[in-house]
Amino acid sequence: MFPNIVRRTAQLWMGLGFLLMTVSPAAAREPSTDIINHVKHAVVIIKTYDDRGKPLSQGSGFFIESNRIITSLHVIKNASRAQIKTFNGQTYPVQGIVALNEQRDLALLETSLSPPLCTTFMVAEMMPTEGEEIIVISNPQGSSWKVSRGITEAPWNFQGVGELIRITASISPGSSGGPVVNRRGLVIGIAALHTSSADDLNFALPGGLVRELLPGPLKPLPGNIAQIASK
Numbered sequence: 001m002f003p004n005i006v007r008r009t010a011q012l013w014m015g016l017g018f019l020l021m022t023v024s025p026a027a028a029r030e031p032s033t034d035i036i037n038h039v040k041h042a043v044v045i046i047k048t049y050d051d052r053g054k055p056l057s058q059g060s061g062f063f064i065e066s067n068r069i070i071t072s073l074h075v076i077k078n079a080s081r082a083q084i085k086t087f088n089g090q091t092y093p094v095q096g097i098v099a100l101n102e103q104r105d106l107a108l109l110e111t112s113l114s115p116p117l118c119t120t121f122m123v124a125e126m127m128p129t130e131g132e133e134i135i136v137i138s139n140p141q142g143s144s145w146k147v148s149r150g151i152t153e154a155p156w157n158f159q160g161v162g163e164l165i166r167i168t169a170s171i172s173p174g175s176s177g178g179p180v181v182n183r184r185g186l187v188i189g190i191a192a193l194h195t196s197s198a199d200d201l202n203f204a205l206p207g208g209l210v211r212e213l214l215p216g217p218l219k220p221l222p223g224n225i226a227q228i229a230s231k
Contacts, residue, residue: 070210140171
């Protein structure tokens with residue numbers, strides 16, 4: 001189902017030390033309970049399987065349209081099939097990959113059905129400013145729909161990869177592909193990279209990259225997160 005190109009991209013990012021690890025989150029004001037609850041309904045668990053039905057990996061993703069999901073490309077590496085699990089506990093098969101960005105390790109997936117009761121995200125127009133408060137909701141191993149809080153820091157540029165946003169929010173293996181959301185409910189990034197160092201640095205891909213994957217104008221559900229946050 002999935003192109004061989006996924007394997008090559010996975011090797012690039014694994015070579016950068018792509019396993020995400022937990023770091024201490026910076027103190028930040030807690031977003032409203034309503035926003036967090038709605039964000040959870042837009043985030044999914046992604047599980048992949050080989051051609052014999054053996055589980056391969058688990059990662060995170062989020063609805064950008066009613067049946068389209070953003071995730072990290074390495075989450076679906078070597079997979080013959082994949083499925084998503086929504087916050088409501090329902091599972092849906094992934095029909096295929098609509099678009100991908102090899103260099104930036106991003107993929108746009110499509111499901112055969114539009115799950116009911118899901119919400120969708122809008123993407124921030126601008127890059128976040130340093131010190132902006134954020135939350136990351138993802139599905140790390142051993143924990144589902146985990147909420148991590150932190151702030152954004154100065155972006156870093158990685159040769160061969162491009163600019164990444166440094167974040168202080170806690171992320172773990174399985175968080176890859178989870179949304180990094182500001183207090184307005186807009187996606188400003190996608191949980192992406194941990195570098196092994198004394199500081200345990202963590203990074204997110206810029207949210208604006210999502211628009212480049214969409215084959216047409218963004219068509220969010222009427223109750224998208226940003227609209228809810230503005231009320």
